Amino acid sequence: MGRLVQARAADTEVLAGVLASAYRGDPVWSWLMPRDREWRLRVLFRGHLTQQIPYGRVWTDDSRQVACVWAEPGAWKLPAAYLLRNARTLVRAGRWELPRLGARLLALERRHPGAPPHWYVEFLGTRAEAQGTGLGAVVLGGLLERADTDGRPVFLESSNERNLGFYQRLGFVTERRLTFRSGPQMWAMWRHGQPG
Template structure:
């Protein structure tokens, strides 16, 4: 006899400090071909490494302290992560922003001012209504297509629905828009980022219960 039952969904758990380096490394690989990060960090040879360094700092100083970062994988290794900021915590305090500038400069160099303008443009259109903010969702490229990102989305969105709280994200890839739409997100605006050659991003909002 064979077991005809469906495979169990990937287990999702909240990230803790010892997970940070592994999460940052996989996000560096996951966002290697991201249009916005490719525009900001054009050097292909060092991009994944530079992004991992930057993501590690933002994880420690911005996302992890608020308890919204979750991870999953098909085994012991972390293969996907979602960086959620809870209601009221999407905006980075100025004192924390100030500590971000030196590492940002190490990653982006002369592209740092462009990056700061980009961040400012994105924040200007950020909704003020209380919501959960999906700052980043990434799966290590070799593990993509196994439902890990979907498991992470369902984990948080089920709680959003239970609590009656909306969710918000920015998609930097147009081909990912239909993916998020399957989870109830709707495009509210296509935003043109400032700067020569800057790619657009898609702002997406999800009402609870969608």
């Protein structure tokens, strides 16, 4: 069925393609990037993965059909240095919608809970052709086992209502619906530790 694998720098391009494929039909990303979406998502995710892989925050399966960006407690907030290093990528990917993209990212950061300390599923995506095969549950399930051992909860924001059932089957509970001045809503979800 597959196993959890920590991504390496050599996986960057493939995993950027995985996330671009996974999010191309997503309601929020469709609103943020109405034109040239898959190409722009690939640019955006390539830049982000390049920054996150060296910290051990990107996980996949052995067939490289899933990508998960997973931040340890206290590491979910992107530092100013990250934004400066990725400014060109954000401009290239954001294009005409850069103000909209920036506003949504800032709104999410402002609403991100400061406590309790938690693991954070920043992105989880399965290549479109491999969705429904259980590989996403293998990758995220392996990371959730680590969180359970650590004893701290896990937080995520889902940008697609269709995915809520998947997360609920893995123990997440919808805490609240996130609405914004413009654009599609999202859902804030928590998974509190499961007894080992």
